[in-house]
Amino acid sequence: MSHFIISLDFELLWGLRDHHSRASYGKNMLGVREAIPRMLDLFHSYEIGATWATVGMLMCESRDELLDISSQVRQPRYATRSLSNYAYLDEVGETERSDPYYFGLSLVRQIQSTPRQHVGTHTFSHYYCLEDGASVESFRSDIVAAQTVANRRGISLRSIVFPRNQYDAACLQVCHDMGICCFRGNQQHFVYRPSCGSKQTKWVRALRLFDAHTGVFGHQAFKPRWNVGLMNLPASRFLRPNTGKLASVNRAHILTILRGMTHAATHGNCYHLWWHPHNFGSDVVQNLKSLQVILDHYRILRDSYGFVSSSMEDVFDANLDTRRTRKINQDSGQSYSGIAS
Numbered sequence: 001m002s003h004f005i006i007s008l009d010f011e012l013l014w015g016l017r018d019h020h021s022r023a024s025y026g027k028n029m030l031g032v033r034e035a036i037p038r039m040l041d042l043f044h045s046y047e048i049g050a051t052w053a054t055v056g057m058l059m060c061e062s063r064d065e066l067l068d069i070s071s072q073v074r075q076p077r078y079a080t081r082s083l084s085n086y087a088y089l090d091e092v093g094e095t096e097r098s099d100p101y102y103f104g105l106s107l108v109r110q111i112q113s114t115p116r117q118h119v120g121t122h123t124f125s126h127y128y129c130l131e132d133g134a135s136v137e138s139f140r141s142d143i144v145a146a147q148t149v150a151n152r153r154g155i156s157l158r159s160i161v162f163p164r165n166q167y168d169a170a171c172l173q174v175c176h177d178m179g180i181c182c183f184r185g186n187q188q189h190f191v192y193r194p195s196c197g198s199k200q201t202k203w204v205r206a207l208r209l210f211d212a213h214t215g216v217f218g219h220q221a222f223k224p225r226w227n228v229g230l231m232n233l234p235a236s237r238f239l240r241p242n243t244g245k246l247a248s249v250n251r252a253h254i255l256t257i258l259r260g261m262t263h264a265a266t267h268g269n270c271y272h273l274w275w276h277p278h279n280f281g282s283d284v285v286q287n288l289k290s291l292q293v294i295l296d297h298y299r300i301l302r303d304s305y306g307f308v309s310s311s312m313e314d315v316f317d318a319n320l321d322t323r324r325t326r327k328i329n330q331d332s333g334q335s336y337s338g339i340a341s
């Protein structure tokens with residue numbers, strides 16, 4: 001079966017605080033409050049399944065709860081202190097009503113109440129696994145905190161998206177130990193390889209940008225793999241915002257995505273599209289138009305080739321069902337002709 005996977009990194013200011021503030025990026029953050037409900041409406045009408053990888057800190061209902069859980073965490077000691085979101089707790093307001101830049105529980109509730117949406121984790125503190133000062137112990141403690149706040153909201157975490165796509169085998173092992181079953185890995189080309197911030201050179205970023213508008217490094221469709229006991233559903237493409245300097249070439253970017261989706265649907269593969277809600281924040285209408293073009297294309301592929309919209313959790317469950325069927329067939333002596341996904 002071929003799957004069209006969508007995941008969103010829902011992080012508010014926690015995802016950018018080391019290089020942005022309310023003053024420099026506040027418009028995008030407030031725009032999230034319009035973007036998410038409208039994305040959910042679109043997902044509902046197109047019957048789209050999606051994973052919302054959510055930062056645990058934004059799921060706290062108040063500053064008191066945030067401080068209480070944070071006090072129980074073994075905090076990372078990054079060499080670059082500005083990377084740690086614990087350094088910004090003093091500037092956080094009391095509740096979502098007074099501080100919509102850091103708290104977003106009402107949006108999480110809307111996601112939970114929309115059919116086919118799953119809430120996964122983007123770690124508790126937007127944790128950076130490959131930065132100097134990160135450790136297995138502090139990462140484990142972070143995931144415990146993420147589970148604590150998620151459980152209080154009635155959410156069982158089954159998927160993870162690693163902040164800034166930084167992960168290694170040790171972090172995957174922690175996730176596996178904690179009951180997480182799937183993650184979004186990085187695209188296959190070397191320019192997408194997991195690395196710390198200092199290794200994200202200008203020319204690597206330029207190559208990614210070129211690829212986003214041309215697909216020069218391939219269609220990025222894939223079959224799920226397994227890493228350290230977790231299902232790896234690597235990113236195919238980051239949906240770039242249709243605003244700013246690159247708006248004039250956004251059409252080339254969208255066409256690159258559509259070609260990749262078509263390749264996946266016609267070859268029995270998966271295609272995994274991702275973005276941040278705040279990418280839509282400065283011009284919600286224009287970005288929703290781009291998303292609608294993609295969803296219209298998905299509908300055509302669904303009707304023509306059986307392309308299935310899925311969250312990350314959906315793909316994991318579908319694969320487990322296929323494995324079970326294979327085991328039953330093997331046990332009963334029937335032949336089996338392979339797993340589609």
Ligand SMILES: [Zn+2]
Pocket residue numbers: 009011015122126162163164
């Ligand atoms: Zn992030």
